[in-house]
Amino acid sequence: MPSTSLCVGVVAPLTGRLAPLGSPLSYVLRRLAPRLAHVRNGGRRHTVTVAVRDSRSDPEAARRAVRELAAAGAHLVLTMAGTRVLPAVTDACEEAGVPCVSTTFPWQAYLHARAAEPGHRFHWTYHFAWGLDDIAAVFADLWERVGGRGTVGCLWNDDLQGALLRHQHHGFAPVTSARGHTLVDLGAYREPAPGFAAQVARLREHGADLVTSAATATDLALFHREARAAGVRPRLITCSRWLTYPHTHTTPAPGVHGELGDARVATLVYWSPDHPYRSGLDGTSCAELARAYERDTGAPWLQPLGLAHALLETAHHALTAADDPTDRACVARTLAGTTLDTVAGTLDWTRGPAPNIALLPLVGGQWQPTARGPRLAVVGNRAHPGVPLTGELTPAC
Known part of the structure; x- marks a missing residue:
């Protein structure tokens, strides 16, 4: 008789530079622990153990964590991580034959970082997120609202992230060029950057007053400071990556917070308290989840909070819907056919842009200064009109 005990493994960045992702995931694990303690499947009650391992924000530590979980009998692994840790x-899950659900960065990056083409089908691993093309479309909407169609300076690093954004097929150019924008690469740089004199000079040379980036908060603040000192004042900076978080969660340097608040950086928004979703597991709305997080932690809500909740919702669904939840292959097949309403939106792995991918829509946001610190306002919702606008897009001062 198959075991009635199930194990969900979680590989989370509890320490290291990606720790801001670990905080909302740890919170959701505590919040949903009573609902995950047991699941019913086909009239049978299964006890569920959740085993958490710290990736330490390091790829090799993350691989070791997966091997430990696989050896311990995990039936499913969940993760949120960065460009190198998540792959x-x-x-490691693909190699070990353990089903995995992941989230937090563009699906093209998910495939490219694993040396896979868009048509490749993984056997064990599933991802939900948005695309680089979705980010480009949201940012192009914002550029057009403050300056029409023109030249955009691209501040991209010399690492995998920069290479993907520059990619002739998967990057920003196919979307933005079709809309009449000219992208000017300001020059690759290594993180952390010692300075941006060359990039500022190139921005001035091309007369671009729009900038797009995927820089860290510290590097973007340094670029903004040096540009202003040189008399170059971009009307709008759009930035993905860490600027989807409150500035206080991305760097301990208070000067960076003020500089980025003054810059009125625009960014992508994949989840907020104003998104019109409810959890299919516990009925929690986006607003209720954000309020509970702020009440229980004393910290502001974070966009990854909704994704973390959706990860746990997906795990619960997979274990309750699989023909045999003790069989890893059955769990993986269930994920492949899943369409699920979550607090992060509807996850549909049957209609993704590529196999193993469920797509989430994006809206545009902007960090705007308030008396209580920078506030993330939704300022553009063309791709998802169901998300209400909570502010007006404002060019930098």
């Missing part, structure tokens, strides 16, 4: 987790 380490998913590849």
